Amino acid sequence: MSLFPPRLPAARYFALTWGITEQFGGMTSAMLRRSRSFRRIGGVDVDLLTLDDGPDYPELSERLRAKGELIDGLRIRNLWDELRATPPAPRGVIPTLPPLLAPEDDDTVREHDGVVLSRARRDGDGHLSVDRFRRDGSLLATEREGAERRVVVYGVDGTPLRSWRTSWGLYRWWFDRLTAGRASFLLVDSKTAARPVARYRRDHVTTLHVVHASHRVAGRPRTLRASREGVLRRAGDFDEIVVLTERQRSDLVEDLAALGVQARVRTIPNEVTLPPAVSAPRPATRGVVVASLDKRKRLGHAIEALAKAHTADARIEADVIGEGPDGPKLAARIRDLGAEDWIRLRGFDPHAREEFATAGFSLLTSTSEGLPLVLVESMAAGCIPLAYDIRYGPADMIRDGVNGFLLPEGDVDGLARRIAELAAMPPGRVEGMRRKARARAAEFSDRAITRRWARELRAAYDAKLLTAAREQPMGVRARRLAGVVRRRARWALGR
Secondary structure, eight states, rough: OSOOOOOOOOSSSEEEEOOOOOOHHHHHHHHHHHHHHHOOOOOOOEEEESOOOOTHHHHHHHHHHTTTTTTTTTEEEEEHHHHHHHHOOOOOOOOOOOOOOOOTTOOEEEEETTTEEEEEETTOOOOOEEEEEEETTTEEEEEEEEETTEEEEETSSSSSSEEEEHHHHHHHHHHHHHTSSSOOOEEOOOOHHHHHHHHBBTEEEEEEEEOOOBOOOOOTOBBHHHHHHHHHHTGGGGGGGEEEEEHHHHHHHHHHHHHTTTOOEEEOOOOOOOOOOSSOOTTTTTEEEOSSGGGGGHHHHHHHHHHHHHHOOTTEEEEOOOOTHHHHHHHHHHHHHTTTTTEEEEOOOTTTGGGTTTTEEEEEOOOOOOOOOHHHHHHTTOOOOEEOOOSSSSSHOOOOOTBBBEEETOOOHHHHHHHHHHHOOOOHHHHHHHHHHHHHHHHHHHHHHHHHHHHHHHHHHHHHHHHHHTTTTTTHHHHHHHHHHHHHHHHHHOO
């Protein structure tokens, strides 16, 4: 390990997602954790950018700060809140104000303290119309899709100030205002927010899209998920694509090549805050599942496997922590099995991850993942993972029988057998597996992953400069290459 602390390049840093809510999932958790490490370890401030119509970002920011999710040097900046505070200067020919939406029962309305901040509606053709307002009730913006597609922002007095043909044009204008011509890194975590960034090319902005989940349709090699295909077909328009595992990097490079797309694709895992080692004994018979109760997590498999294992060893029990649309169906299945006393649906718990420190094993039965944060957190706490060999994550983390158990995807019977086998193992062997699980997770510490980000951000910046230099005269190219060589020499010395 280098004796020097990780140093991030001198630049402005932005992390872009579509929106942040109170009960966020794994992608937002990973984005916030990475941003905190950039501040604490890398020494840079990070602005967290959101594009949605969230009505209470100031209050949400305070709540997240109280929980430690936001720290000094991190702040949430929402496009519409910033337009409310600082409207754009008038520019260009402004179209006529369209008729405002008359309230209808099916409208999507966002309010704050009784004031409507946005009203949205889709017509029969799927075209979106949105009216947005300031907190004093004055008109902020109108957005209309269809033949007269247009986004218009208004002054407090209702005067049209500026317009864009699409919301994407408005987003890119905002990015320009934020970066202000200074060297900047724009890390895009949300696949929805990545769509406009794919067309955002600025010499001073290095863009990276972090893919947090599988890009493939499960079970169909070289078939991109519909939700990701549009962005990945433009992967070459980003300065870099970042995935979480080497296995996914290999697959994505292969898939992009089949489409004739050339792109920089690199691997940087998500980090975890490693818990202190727990020396107290814990039963190998108690499991925990931390997951959203939805179709992709496939928790019905976990419940069936636990029921089969309990038949072999009546000591086996488990807590399922999370919420989601499949909750009622899973509860009904647990009742049918007569398992309410030893398979407990506990709902949402903000401290769910702490359960890994006292549970003997964890289960992961998803159809697909990127690099499941709960898998790394489980191993970091010495909670032995049992996981399906899905794309992506488990095979990159688990050595079967050494620091966890890896099962063929969908093998409920095999999962049940492994749970029962673990419960029957000698305590010394179980403890050895726990130590090896913790050792593997230690490679994902905040410091280790921030160091990888520092190295990769510098490389992406250099690659961007060299690509741009190809269009320049020979003398300019030579000077830029010499600058890259000097920087790399300094970085190698930790300076």
